Amino acid sequence: MKRTLLFVLAAAVSLASLAAQDFVTGQAARLVVGQKPFTDQNPESSASVLGGVGGVAFANGVLVVADSNGVGASPVNHRVMVYRDLPNFVSDIHAEIPQTDAERCPVCLKEASSVLGQPNFEPPKEIRPAAQNSLRRPVGVAYNGRMLAVADTDNNRVLVWRTLPATNEAPADFVVGQKDFTSFTPNQPRAPRPETLRLPQGVWLDANDGLWVADTGNDRVLYYGQITQNGQTPRITLGQADAGSYDQAPFFTNDVKIRADTLLSPMSVTSDGTRLFVADFALNRVLIWNSVPTQNRQPADVVVGQPDMTSAISNNNGNLCESIGEDEDGNKLYPARCASTISLPRFALSDGRRLFIADSGNDRVLVFNEIPRENGARPDAILGQQGEFINQSSDSAEPTRVASTDSFKTPHSLAWDGVNLYVADTFNRRVLLYSPGDFFIPLSGVRNAASPLVFAQGFIVFSGELVTDDEITLTFGREGDEDSKRNYKLKIEEEATFESVVNAFVDLINTQDGGDPLVNAIPNVQFNAILLTARDAGPLGNDVTVERANSNEESTTLVTLSGATLTGGQDAAQIAPYALVAILGDNLTDFTSEVRDLSEPLPYQLANTQVYFDGKLAPLVFVSPDRIVAQMPVEMAGSNSASGIVRTIRADGSITVSTPVAVRLIAQNPNVFDTNESVPSPGIAFHFSSSATGSVQVDGINIRAGDKAIININGREHVYIVQEHPDRLDEDGEPTTDTAAEVVQGLVDLINERDPEVEAFPAGIFATRVRLRARLPGPLGNGIPFSARAVDEGDFDNATVILTALNTQLCCANQAGAVITEDNPAVPGETIVVYATGLGLVQPEAARDAMFNGIPYNGPEYNEAVEFVSSLAGGKTANVQFAGLKRGTIGIYEVHLELNPDLPTNPRTNVTIAQSFQVSNIFFIPVVNPIPGGGSGGL
Template identity: 55%
Template sequence: MKLWAAFLLTAVTVSAADFSTGQAARLVIGQPTFTRQDPNPSDVILGGVSGLAYVNDTLFVCDANRVGASPVNHRVLIYQGLSRMLPAPTAELVYDRRCPVCTGQATLVLGQPDFNKTEWNLSQNGLRTPSAVASDGRVLAVADTDNNRVLIWLSLPTTNNQPADVVVGQPDFKSNLPNNGTGDSRVPGPKTLRGPEGVWIQDGRLFVADTGNDRVLIWNNIPRQNFQPADIVLGQKDFGTGAQIDLAKAPLNPQADTLLSPVSVTSDGQRLYVTDLGYNRVLIWNSIPTRNAQPADVVIGQPDMTSATANNVTKLCEPTGKDEEGKDTYPKMCLATLDFPRYALSDGRRLFVADGGNDRVLIFNRIPTENGAKADVVLGQIAGTINQASDSAYELRRSSADSLRTPMSLAWDGENLYVSDPFNRRVMVFTVADRHLPVTGVRNAASREVYAVGSLTLGGSVKEDDEVTIKIADKEYKYKIVKDDNFQKVIQKLTELINAGEGDPNVLATPNYDLNAIVLTARMAGEAGNEIEISATVSEKAVIAVTASGAKLSGGMDAAKIAPGTIVSIVGDDLAEYSESAPPGADPLPTELAGVQVYFDGIRAPLLYVSPTQINAQVPFEVLDTTSINAYVRTRHKDGRVSITTAIAVPIIRCNPGIFAFDGPDPRRAVAFHASSHASGTVSVDGTAKAGDVATVTIEDREYSYTVQEGDTLESIRDALIELINQDPKVFAFAAGQWTRIRLRARIPGPEGNGIAYSAKASEGAQVIMTPMTPALCCANVEGALVTEDNPALPGETIFVYATGLGLVEPEEARLALETGARYKGPAINKPVEFVSSLAGGKTANVLLAAMVPGEVGVYRVDLELNSDLPTNPFTQLTIAQDVYVSNIVTIPVVNPNPSVP
C-alpha cells in the first residue's frame, strides 16, 4: 500500500485577470445546482430567463423569454444587495448547503403579487413576457414585450408588484395594441411600439429596440408622460416607415442604416451597440447617434454592411482543408461569425456579445474598429469553431457548468459577467481570474489520459526483397527486407521509420519483440484517437504477413469525466508557491495545503498533494446528484495576497475507472501485485438454485458435494460447499468478493501447493452450473510483491491492482461508510454498484474482488485472475471497465512456463 500511495503524493503565465476560452461559470443563480433545471418558481428558482441589468449592487432579471424556453413566468426579479448573496471571487467558502456557489435570493418581484405567481396581465403593475430591463440606479425600464410597451419606474421599486409610473408605446396602462394609434398595426409612429425586446438607459436618455418595427428608438430625455414620442429613429428613414410583417415578403436589405428585428441596444457612454438579430450582426456607432437613420460605423459578424449570412464562414473564417473537388472547406462557425445574436454589451474596454444561435458568448478584448473582427475569447464552448451544447453527441454539456443554450442577455459588475441561460433556467456568473486552468484540467489521477492503441503483428517468414507498407491515417511507411533480416530487425526498422524525426503526427510506435508486434499509441489523448486509421499490406507474393489489430486504434477514453469520490489530479501553472503533502495517515484529509484550497461546486475538496503544477484531491461524493460541477483553485500567497483560477467544468458520471501505474509513456506499467503466497484456483457457481440438484467440487480424488435445498440461493450453495471444502487437508476455501465464486487456496504457502488438481460438476440435468477456472491450483508467489519482469505474473495467477473512479459501493452498510475526505471504515467485502469487468492480453480476466479499501480515501482494490492461456508478453495490456467506460491501458509482464506450440 505504501508503494502505490506514493503516486498520490507526487506530480506535471498568464497576465492580469481576464477571461479564458472554455472557462466555466464560478456561480449560478436560479437553480440549486448547475444542472437541476427546477421549473417551480420562487425567490430562488428561475424559469426561462432573458433580460438582465446590473447597477449599484443590484441585479435585475426578466424571468420570461420569446424563444420557447419554459417556463415563462411573466415577472422581473430584483436582487438587492447582491454582493451579500454572492461570494466574492477570493472568498473562503463555507459548506452550508449542497452547492455553495449556487446562490442568489430575489428581494423583490415585479409583475406578480408574490414569488409563486406567474400569470400575465395587462395593468399598471402587470407584465406579459418581459424580455429586457435597464436601470441607471435611479430609473428602471422594462420592455413588456407582448404588451407592446415599455414600463418606466421613475424611482427604483421598493415593494413587490409595485406599479409603473410611465408607459411608453401605449396611451395608457390598459392598452397593448401593436403600433397603437396609427390606425394600422403594420404602420408605426414616433409613439408606438411592436414587440420591443431591448431597452437601455444612458446619461438621461432612453433607448428601445423596437423589434417588430425593425428599428431603434431614442428619447433624449427619460419619458415622464405616457405615450411620449421618441426623438430619433435608427434602422428606418423616418418614424412612419415600418417592417414588412410577412417575413417571406420582406426584402433582405442589410445596410449601415437598416435593421431587421433588432433585439438589444446598449451603450458604454461613448458608443452605441445594436444587436441586429435578423441580419446576424452587431452594429457599432462610434458616437451616440443624433439624427434619424444615422448609419453605423462598424459591423461585427459580417465582412461588410451589406452581408447578412448566418455564420458567414466563407467570408470570415480560415479554410480547414479541401474537399474532393479541391474546393476550400470551412468550419461551421469561427470567432468572427454570428448566428442570431441576442445581446451586445461593453464595459468601455471590452465588448461582450451573446451569440444565441451558436450557444456562446464572444468576448472582444478591445472594441472592434474594423468590420468582421475576430473575438479573443469564447464562453459556453471549448473552442470558437464548434457548438457542443446543441449537439446530441454531447449530452453531458447541455447544462454543464461551462455551457450555454441560446444566451439572451448580459450584465457586468466590474469582475463578473452575468449571462442569462433560458433553456437551462439559470443565470451564469463568469469571473475574471489571474490564472487559467485548462478546460480538461481535472482528470482521474490514475488514468491521467486514456490513449487509443492498436498493433501490427508480423507473421509468416522473413524473405529478402519482400516489402511491408504500413499506413497510418494518410501517411505510408515502406520497408524492403534485406539479407539477414529477421522479425526483430524488421520490427525495429518499421518502428524507426514511424518515429523518425518528429515522429508520425498521429501515433507513437513501440516494438514488442516477444509477440513480433508493433504497438501504436495515439499521440492525442481521449476518444479522438479512436478515429486514427491503421492498415498494413505486403508486396505481391511476399511470404511475410502483417495483421492490424483493427481498422482504427481503439480504447481512447475521456479521463476528465469523473465519478463522485474519485481521486483526481488538477493540472495547471502557478497553482501553489511550494509543494506540500497531506500528513501520513491524516483522517480526514486536510482541505488546505501550501495555502491552496480546491472547490468543487463550492465544496472544499480533501487534498493529498499540492505543487505549483499539480494538485491531487478527491471529488466529493456529494456531487452524485448532478452531471456537471465547476472547479477552481484558491491560493493564499506568502505575501498575503489571495488569488483564484478561472473555474472549469467537470463532467460527473456514475463511474469511470482508472488504474494506478508508474510514470512513463502510455501504455504505462501497472502498479500490480501478486495476490497470494499460496497456490490458488477458482470455481464459479452459476445458473439457478433448484431443489435436488447436486453441486460437487473435487480436490484431487476427494469429492465435496451439496444437495440443493428448497429456498437455497447461489450464495447459500456456494457457502455450503465452502464449509465442506474447508475439511480438506490440502486446500481451504472462501467466498470471492465478486459474483458467487469459490476461491481455493493451498494450505501450505509457496510452490509446494502448485499443481493440486481440482474440478467441479453438477448432477445431470441440474440448473446450477459449476465451472472450474483452471485444472489445478497454481502460481504461489509472495503476497503483495510487485509484478515485475524479474517476478512476472503467470497465466492463471491472481494479481491485484489499485484503482480510483469506480463510484459508489454496496451493500448499504458500505455505502453509508463513504465519507468525503475520510478513510473508508466500512466492511472490507463490498463492491461497486456498477459491475466491473477486465481484459488482460485480450482475454477475460476474472474479477474476483473490486472493493473500496479500508483505511484509504477513494481507492479500490481489484483482484484479477488471469486467463490460463496467456502467452509470454512483457507488455501484456490490461484494462478494467464499467458500463461503457474503460480504464487507461496499463501493462504487466506475463511469462507462460508452458507456452503452446503452434
C-alpha cells in the same frame, strides 16, 4: 502499496498553460443563479429555481431577471425576479467561499428577494390580463440603480418603476407603448405610430434615466428620455425615418433593406455612456454608434458579424473566416463558423472598455477586449464553446455537455457588475456568472490522478516465413485525411530474421524524418511484434489508421494488424465522484507540499492552496507549481459538470485565483495506478495470495429448490441443496428460493466446515463466485484439483443452478502483497491485485454512506462498485473477483483480477479494466507460463 501510490501521485505531467488575460475561451462560470447545482435544469420554478430566463440587469448590488423569454424555452413564468444584496453572495473572486457540511453547491444562489408580475413565487396557473401589476412574457429588463424598466413583450408595452420595488407584485408607475395599464394591443404590422410598440424585447436606462427600447416587431429602436407619463412618445427613432414611418420589408422577402441606418427585429439596445450598441437579430449583426445618436435614422459607424453594412448572412464564413482548403474543383472551403461570424445575436453590452455579444445562434458569448473600430472584428475570447469553429450545445450530439458549467443553450442577455459578467442561459433555466482569473488552467487540466494521460495503442505481428526481396510497407495516418499518411518501406534481406525486421521497422517509424508524428513504436521480439502507441493522448489517438502492404501478393510473410485503427485512447478528464484528481498546469502555486498519507484525514488547505468544485472545498493530497492532487467531492455524483477553481496565497502574500475551469463529471471512469515511466507504463500490481487459489462461478435465475450444487476438491464432494423460503414471497405471493449469492454462501460454509485442505470465501458482496484457497501457504497448495457441477434433486443433469470451475486446480501461491516484477512475475491463472481510482459510488448502502470526503473509507470490507467492472489481460478475459473501496484509504479502489490460465509468457502483457463504456489506461505486467511454449495469444 501505500508508498508506491504516493510517489505516483506526485509525479509531474506537464500541460502548458497561459497567463490569464481577461476572459478565456472555454472557461467555466463561477456562480449560478436559478439552478442548484449548475447542471440541474429543474423545471419546477420557485423562489430559488428559474424557468426559461430572458433579460438580466445589474446595478447597486441588485440583480434583476426576467423569468420569461422569446425563444420558446419552458417554463415561461411571466415574472421578474429581484435579488437584493447580491454582494453577500457574489463575493470577491479572491475571497474564500463559506462552507457548510450539507451544502452541495455553495456558489448556487438560493432565493430571490421579491417578484414582480405575480403575487408570490409559485408558478403561475394562468395568464393574467394586462394591469398595473401584471406581466405577460416579459423578455427584457433594465435597472440603473434607481429606475427599473421591463419589456412586457406580449402586452406590447414597457413598464417603468421610478424606484426599485420592495414588495411582490408592486405596481408600475408608468407604461410606455400603451395609453393606460389595461391596454395591450399592438399597432398593425408595418404600421407603427409614435405612441405604440409591437413585441418589444429590449430596454435600457441610461445614466440620466433616459429610456431606450428595442421595438422588435416594428424594426426600430426608440429613445424616450426620462419617462414622466403614460403613453409618452419617443424623441429619437433608429432604423426608420421617424416614429410614425416604416419602410422595412418583411424578413422572409428578398426586399429587406440592409444598410447602416436600417434594422430588422432588433433585440437589444445598450449604451456605455459614450457609444450605443444594438443587436440587430434578423440581420445577424451588431451595430455600433461611436457616439450616442442624436437624430432619427442616424447610421451606425461599425458593424460586428458582417464584413460591411450591406451584408446579413448568418455565419458569413466566406467573407470572415480563413479558408480551410479546397474541394476537388479548386473551390475554397470554409468552416461553418469562426470567431468573427455571428448568428442571430440577442444582446450586446459594453463595460466601457470591452464589448460582449450574446451570439445566440451559435450558443456562445463573444468577448472583445477593446470596442471594435472596424467592421467584421475578431473577438479575443469565446464563452460557451471550447473553440471558434464548433457548437457543442446539442443534447443528442453532446450529451456530456448538457447544461455544463462552460456551455449555453441560447444565451439571451447580459449584465455587468464591474467585475463579473452575467449571462441569461435560456434553455438551461439559469443565469451564469463569469469571472476572469489571475492564471489559467487548461480546458482539460483536471484529470484522473492514477493516469492523467490515456493513449490509444495497437500492434503489428509478423509470422509465416520471410521471403528475400519482399518489400513490406507500413502506413500510418489520420482517419479521413489522406494527406496525413506516411509510408515506411523495408526490403527483406537474405539474412533477415523476424527480430531484425521488427527492430528495423521500429527504427524507421521512430526516426525517419524526425519520427512519425502520429505513433511511437516499441519492439516486442518475443512475439515478433511492434507495439504502437499514439502520440496524442485521449480519444484523438483512436483516429490513427494502420495499413500494411507487401510487394509480393503470394508471399508467405504474414503481417497481422490489431485493427484498422489504434484503440483504447480514453478521456482521463472525465471525473467520477470520490476520485482522486490531478490538476495540471503551470504556476498553480509558489510552493510544493509533502504528499499526504491516504490513510490519514486530508486537509482542505495545503501549502497555502485551496481547490473548489462548485464552490465546495476539496480535500488535498499534494500541491506543487505544476500539479495539484485533490479528491473530487462525493456530492458531485449525479452532475455532468462542475466548476473548478484553485485559490493560492503566493510567496509575496498576494492571493491569486485561477480562471474557473469546467470539470466533466461522469458516474465512473476508472484508471489504474501505474509507474508513469513510459507509454504504456508498467502496472503497479501485486500478488494476491500466499496460498494457492481457484474459483467456481455460480449462475442461475429462479433456481429450483432441491437442486444440488457440488464442488469436488481432491475427491471430496461438498453438496449444497437449494432451499425454499416460505417466509420470503415473490410478487405473486409464492415462496422464493435461494439466489446465486445464497448458493455461494452455502457452499462456502460447507467447505469451511468440512474440507481439510481448502478454505472458501465469496468474491464480493453479491458474489456469484466461490473463491477457494489452500489452507497451507506456499507451493504445497499448488495443484490441488477441484471441479464443479450441478444436478437436480433426482441427480439428473437438469439443474437450474449452474456451476463452472474457472480453473482445474489451485495454483500460483506467492507472497501476498509482493510486487509483480520480471524477477517475480505473475503466472497464468493467478489472482493479482491492482489499485485504481474513479470507479464511482459503491454498494451496499452502508458502504455508500461511509464515503466521506477526505476521510479514510471505514465501511464494510466487502463492498463493490455500483457499475460492473470487467477486465482484459493479454487479450483474454480476466475474472474480476473484487472491485471495491480499500478500507483505510481515501479514493482508492482495490481490484482483484484472476488471470486466464492459458496466457503465454510475455514480459509486456497488457491489462485494462472497464466499466460500461469507460476503459482504463493500458498498463502491462510480466507473465511467465511455467509450461514451455504454453498458452496462446497474449499481446
